[in-house]
Amino acid sequence: MATTDTQLHYLTIHQAGELMRKGELSPVELTRACLDRIADTDDRLHSFILLLADDALEQARVAEAEIRRGDYRGHMHGIPFALKDLYDTGGVRTTSGSRVDIDRVPTEDATTTARLKAAGGILLGKLAMHEFALGGPDWTTPFEPACNPWNLAHITGGSSSGSGSAVAAGQALGALGSCTGGSIRGPASLCGIVGLKPTYGRVSRAGVVTLSWSQDHAGPMTWTVEDTAYMLQAIAGHDPKDPTSSRAPVPDYSRSLREGIRGVKLGLPRHYFFDPDPSVNPEVVATVEKAIAELESLGAIVEEVSLPSLDHVRAANSVIMVSEAYAYHEPNLKARPQDFGEIVRGRFRIGALMSAADYLQAQRVRTLARREFAEVMQTVDFLVTPTMTQPAPAFAGYDPASTVRGRSFTAPFNVTGLPAISVPCGFTENGLPIGLQIAGKPFDEPGVIQAAYTYQQHAGWHKTRPPM
């Protein structure tokens, strides 16, 4: 493992922003550093589907001129970032990792893309992903699967696979992922970075290709919690183009970062997340238990809570996901099934084989879970759990069905819509990252970010970078 040093591509958004604001770093210099890093590493990582080097340098020159004349727009100004390739980019191909959309060029930016650009961000390119945000690494799709920077023989997790590898390897200072059952927090956990799934409705889905309307979330993936706050700030807020977008006011996400967690109540749903289960790796659980003990040492109060609906939430998430995905993809699945990769073609077809009653039962479980979580969240401030059941699996022998079997620690928060963050909390004996998940009340992203920041500053795992 490499300790974080002063190489430009390893600067955080916060560090780079401070240097730029003071005129000590140029956006062009930083963008070049990221492009050099991509050139040095992407033949092994395969994070990028499309690199926009010339455009990025042009944007960086504009940002440099703006900052030089005193028009500094804030933390994202001049910061090189990248997008999972299901975020629409006007005039730039957006494939969703699929042959189906291999020539698709949107006419306008997704709202989130536009907001990051308006904040002064420099778009480096479009990132690898699992096809249409589902399944796993699939060699029958047109793009190479992204590899994990901590061990290239291991997967990144997904579906925001390139977002995980790019941020972990210092190819981009931040990225956007999307999440329907864990696709932001999963790769964040497996790649040793921070990933936030905001409250449903907090960040616009307009211009983000749909997997499951009622469970899709857009959110940031960064190296530090503080950087997540800055990226979220740029993209959060009501959007009339998204009918599910919330009108709740947008607070300052970095304001309460340093307020600590003394007296904060953490709920521990031990029966689902910590008790032995064949689908759960004991090393992951032991590491997260240690992280929770550290939170306790920082003044948090830990209480066990019970959420019986968790036993059925995975089923509800899965049935809703494939049913809604089929409804969206039906025309292409019938007209040109050969253009889908094998994994996603099968999963989407299953959506056609679910009955209306199956879908409605899944939605009833969702109602049950939302009520149960709302009740428990009146007694605690946050829920703390492992993010993933396992560390990153190896490509060799990888079984795509493993994303359907067993427990899911992330799906409960897609089903309930609650905000949840993954923050690195250690490594396995083999050097693979492990993530701690902190979930909060609706729209309490400030609280979730504050708790995760407190832990990250105390634990210091962000000081170690992957060995490449």
Add this chain to the structure above:
Amino acid sequence: MPDPAEMSIDELQQLADRAGLGMSRQEVEELKPIYDLYAAYARELHDISFGATEMIVEYHPDWPED
């Protein structure tokens, strides 16, 4: 030992045909193991007792803004 509730290949083929998926026999056979996982989830959802509280589908895409 297969779960007695599982569909046969023939039944799954009929279901896929009725859905208009145009799947070959080989595709149906390849789909069956993963379909069985989802079908088990669906059965699980139908086996839940929701108790006395009426658990209607009342999904709201937004949280109350108070």
